[in-house]
Amino acid sequence: MAAPCYLGWDFSTQQLKVIAIDEQLRVIYEDNVHFDKDLPEFKTQGGVYIHSDRLSVTSPVLMWVKALDMILEKMKSSGFNFSQVRAMSGAGQQHGSVYWKKGSIQILKNASSELPLHQSLKGCFSVSDSPIWMDSSTASQCRALEKALGGAQHLANVTGSRAYERFTGNQIAKIYSQNPEVYKQTERISLVSSFAASLFLGAYAPIDYSDGSGMNLLQIWEKAWSKPCLDACAPGLEERLGCPVPSHSVLGPISPYYSQRYGFSPDCKIVAFTGDNPASLAGMRLQEGDIAISLGTSDTLFLWIQEPTPALEGHILCNPVDSQTYMALLCFKNGSLMRERIRDECASGSWDEFSKALSSTVAGNSGNLVPRTRILATGGASHNKKILQVLSDVFNAPVFTIDTANSACLGSAYRAIHGLVAERNVSLADVVKLAPEPRLAVTPTPGAEELYRPLLKRYAELEQKVIYNPASSCLVK
Numbered sequence: 001m002a003a004p005c006y007l008g009w010d011f012s013t014q015q016l017k018v019i020a021i022d023e024q025l026r027v028i029y030e031d032n033v034h035f036d037k038d039l040p041e042f043k044t045q046g047g048v049y050i051h052s053d054r055l056s057v058t059s060p061v062l063m064w065v066k067a068l069d070m071i072l073e074k075m076k077s078s079g080f081n082f083s084q085v086r087a088m089s090g091a092g093q094q095h096g097s098v099y100w101k102k103g104s105i106q107i108l109k110n111a112s113s114e115l116p117l118h119q120s121l122k123g124c125f126s127v128s129d130s131p132i133w134m135d136s137s138t139a140s141q142c143r144a145l146e147k148a149l150g151g152a153q154h155l156a157n158v159t160g161s162r163a164y165e166r167f168t169g170n171q172i173a174k175i176y177s178q179n180p181e182v183y184k185q186t187e188r189i190s191l192v193s194s195f196a197a198s199l200f201l202g203a204y205a206p207i208d209y210s211d212g213s214g215m216n217l218l219q220i221w222e223k224a225w226s227k228p229c230l231d232a233c234a235p236g237l238e239e240r241l242g243c244p245v246p247s248h249s250v251l252g253p254i255s256p257y258y259s260q261r262y263g264f265s266p267d268c269k270i271v272a273f274t275g276d277n278p279a280s281l282a283g284m285r286l287q288e289g290d291i292a293i294s295l296g297t298s299d300t301l302f303l304w305i306q307e308p309t310p311a312l313e314g315h316i317l318c319n320p321v322d323s324q325t326y327m328a329l330l331c332f333k334n335g336s337l338m339r340e341r342i343r344d345e346c347a348s349g350s351w352d353e354f355s356k357a358l359s360s361t362v363a364g365n366s367g368n369l370v371p372r373t374r375i376l377a378t379g380g381a382s383h384n385k386k387i388l389q390v391l392s393d394v395f396n397a398p399v400f401t402i403d404t405a406n407s408a409c410l411g412s413a414y415r416a417i418h419g420l421v422a423e424r425n426v427s428l429a430d431v432v433k434l435a436p437e438p439r440l441a442v443t444p445t446p447g448a449e450e451l452y453r454p455l456l457k458r459y460a461e462l463e464q465k466v467i468y469n470p471a472s473s474c475l476v477k
């Protein structure tokens with residue numbers, strides 16, 4: 001019998017990725033489908049459509065289904081043995097939403113294994129272009145939600161965040177107010193993560209607590225939907241969302257579609273999918289006191305936190321690997337876009353030139369933004385040592401990297417294993433004991449601390465200017 005393995009998926013903004021690990025946690029397979037390049041018929045740029053108002057940003061939901069068909073075919077042609085997969089989990093870009101048309105559950109359940117999935121599902125979505133996390137078109141819905149909840153801080157106290165335009169409740173409210181008929185035809189609303197899990201389950205997958213915390217709808221302490229928030233967004237929302245579940249839940253076995261078409265074992269378990277940042281927390285094996293920084297399409301900073309106090313900046317999410325604790329998250333949209341723009345404008349489009357320019361710039365920002373703890377870096381740009389050096393100097397802490405830049409994918413594979421044993425009170429830390437330790441990449445430049453400290457105030461002022469200048473698209477938190 002073939003040795004067991006576990007799959008981790010990442011439905012991210014620009015591509016779909018998969019990783020398979022064996023029982024020793026070694027990566028035995030990796031693949032991806034790049035939306036712009038491999039699915040040009042959808043005509044996305046960076047996996048998305050930016051609409052004419054420049055604020056609405058969507059992705060075609062069928063592109064994600066077609067990408068799944070494509071990656072599974074690639075795995076099959078490369079001889080991947082699907083029958084050895086014992087469990088899988090996955091991650092999705094946070095906040096994005098998928099709208100299933102009435103009656104779709106039957107189509108999902110009975111999809112013919114003779115056809116690629118996207119052909120069966122093409123009539124299933126009441127909204128063909130899903131709003132995603134880059135959308136910032138819901139300012140009026142945000143104001144209305146904060147008002148209904150008695151103010152921004154009160155909403156943050158309940159849901160972990162004040163109202164944010166990309167958060168799903170506000171996106172749903174916009175769809176309902178602009179097109180109540182479409183909303184009426186919708187029987188289920190999924191996050192990208194629970195949508196992806198639904199494709200494997202052949203049924204609507206529940207939303208997990210951790211990704212559910214990015215909606216402005218979940219009471220993060222009680223782990224139940226907040227009625228006042230639901231009511232402020234759209235009528236009949238609770239039944240369209242289903243009940244949220246702990247992130248480690250085993251949702252059921254894989255749909256027969258995959259056993260018949262690809263040879264998966266009918267016993268292969270689907271563990272709840274979650275958001276990409278929560279999945280990265282698992283992939284980086286974050287411990288209390290560590291700070292993780294993910295340098296991707298968006299730049300995010302997150303930490304494991306026991307007793308959070310929600311504030312008007314940043315987000316508190318339920319912890320994906322320990323339901324008693326939380327994770328704090330800061331997100332800077334346009335991370336890699338900004339880096340690429342600076343590379344193009346100041347370094348003739350070359351990463352080598354960019355790195356040279358960085359190392360020739362005198363360090364200057366002795367942060368103390370955070371206590372000195374380990375910093376763990378991941379994401380595409382974490383391969384660039386010069387960028388890591390700046391991080392180390394700014395935070396005045398050593399920076400470590402993990403073997404893969406795909407921490408959300410790897411974290412999903414770890415979570416698949418964890419899901420099988422979590423009910424027996426086994427922690428994720430126990431499950432991933434064998435994984436390679438993060439590697440020290442850089443340490444702070446001596447003297448950097450004194451240089452960076454005075455810049456903090458100026459940085460904060462500039463940041464406020466950019467955030468409150470609607471004409472600027474450089475940095476939007």
Ligand code: 5FX
Nearest residue numbers: 093094133276298300331
């Ligand atoms: C987090 O709040 C975000 O909006 C982004 O990091 C997305 O999750 C990127 F996929």
